[in-house]
Amino acid sequence: MAELTMIEAIRAALSRAMEEDPDIIIFGEDVGIDGGVFRATDGLFQRFGSSRVRDTPLSEALIAGMAVGAAAHGLRPVAEIQFTGFIYPALDQMANHASRLRNRTRGRLTCPMVLRAPYGGGIKAPEHHSESIEALLAHIPGLRVVIPSAPARAYGLLLAAIRDPDPVVFLEPKRLYRSTSEAVEDTGEALPLDKAFVLQEGTDLTIVTWGAMVKDVTEATLQLAESGISVELIDLATLKPIDRATIRASVEKTGRCVIVHEAPLTAGLGAEISADLAEHCLTSLLAPIKRVTGFDTVMPYLRLEAHYMPDTARIMDAARNVMEFS
């Protein structure tokens, strides 16, 4: 079994999917001979040819819209937006068309497409390269939004996204692209798109997070364990639809919940999870729900970036705060 980084696991999933299904094509900016700016598609152009791995003109609205048209007529496009900072022109197509086509034609035309984009901070990137916009996307009815947090889950979730008969936005935490590797078996087996992953079982406190924050939360969890706090760690993975059942069951058990995300606080997905727990698990709660998130400000450029990102210290503070509540 090969040890793969996340970027290698993504490439393995793309490669596997393309082998299995000739209708899968990849297009985006620099995804061809260059293999993508992060090399997610490295070697695919050489292997599958220029008709299945296509460099588009520099037009994000086109990339998404062309994917909609191609998906409605028999292809299964996996389109790449180079960075989420450039995804906004594509949102028109995602919100007005990709997410609605099946519904507004009562199932006559469908849109089996994946829009991939690296997202999030922490790699000292240029301006407009580090934002976390998952809540914007998750607010659009008819879209699925998926964020992997480790190589094996990236592999299985991307395969599931590609095989799904409806549009999926697949956001890749670029801070994790090469930070670690793990054993990934290239079996072609997909993971479910409606299940959160309980990465660690615990009894005192539930922490719900996703993407690159899983790494920081895992670290915090180890330190909390040393002080005798048993954390149940949930990687949400599929942000839309939210696996409410898994989160509720966990909080009913632990009675405490901290939600961690890199995106800004207000109207973030932490708010939705928090509200869901308040509505459904109030009598199980032993302490207020806490959110540890990015701040309600513009994503800072690289010098101040570290001050914006929730870190282990902030996560530990919140966890202790919740544990000490009486």
Place this chain on the structure above:
Amino acid sequence: MPTRSAGFQISCSAFLDAAGKPIGDLPEFARNKDTLVALYSAMVKTRTFDSKAIALQRTGQLGTYASSLGQEAIGVGVASAMTDDDVFLPSFREHGAQLWRGVSLKELFLYWGGDERGNDFAKSRQDFPVCIPVASQFPQAAGVALAKVQKGDPGAAVVVAGDGATSKGDFYEAMNVVGAWNLPVVFVINNNQWAISVPREDQTAAKTLAQKAIACGIPGEQVDGNDVIAVQAIVARALTRARAGKGGMLIECLSYRLGDHTTADDASRYREDAEVSAHWQQEPLVRLRNHLVATHGWTKEDEQLLLRTCKEEVEVATDTYLATAPEPARAMFDTLFAKAPADIAAFAEEAENG
């Protein structure tokens, strides 16, 4: 040394003048009486549908409706040049084209009456539904064409939008990739001179809209959009090129919006009656009727029969539409996903039972 840019000329084709007199030789297909009668009948049917739709809206029996009054030759001309291999991506003013493609009057009434089942066409199931966000259908047309090329399917994508749509990035982005990748897409602009209240001359400094194709490396031509023969001829030519692997083309159809933008609009706020009256002299139905009368012996009786047939057909469709009960509330979820996620079932339950 500076690079010398290529010069260009934009041609404008027409076969019938405003009075219905041929300008030079007619194309082969337009010498056949049955063909011309079919085109004329389709335009009359479109206009009959149009006035009924407005009447239904005014009496609270239809939603906001976009009339195609005066632009019937564009829809009918475009669709009559297409085959079942082609895919149509309309804006919201191509009722004539949709009817020709096999979308039923009942489906059109259902759609404009606010019922998504009107988009679930029984025929022409490959065609896209009406596109409301202006110009967003252009990139989709490029995608449809890409799928055709990739899968080796015959045919082309034909996409229609108004003059205002040519100011949007989507228009340029789609034409650009169609040029760069040599995709089979026919871009048709219904230049009806008005984008709600903004006149064509305030929309762009470009002398023609057709010339916008030149920057993308594909040909662009103008056509008299009130001459159904000319529209069909040029679209047929563009489709022949596209099917032969010669890529896309932009066609600017010169017409005029004789009605309001939609039933929610009042064009008297921003344009003079005199301008509208002048354009009534150019409209597409009269000129073809004049030509039929002068050349093919079209009689008053023929005309009366056609009007009556169209009216009856529209009335029957109206009755069927009005007698169609709305879907149950849960229908808003039924086709949201192929396989609904868990929370959708709860929403559906709540929507249905309150």
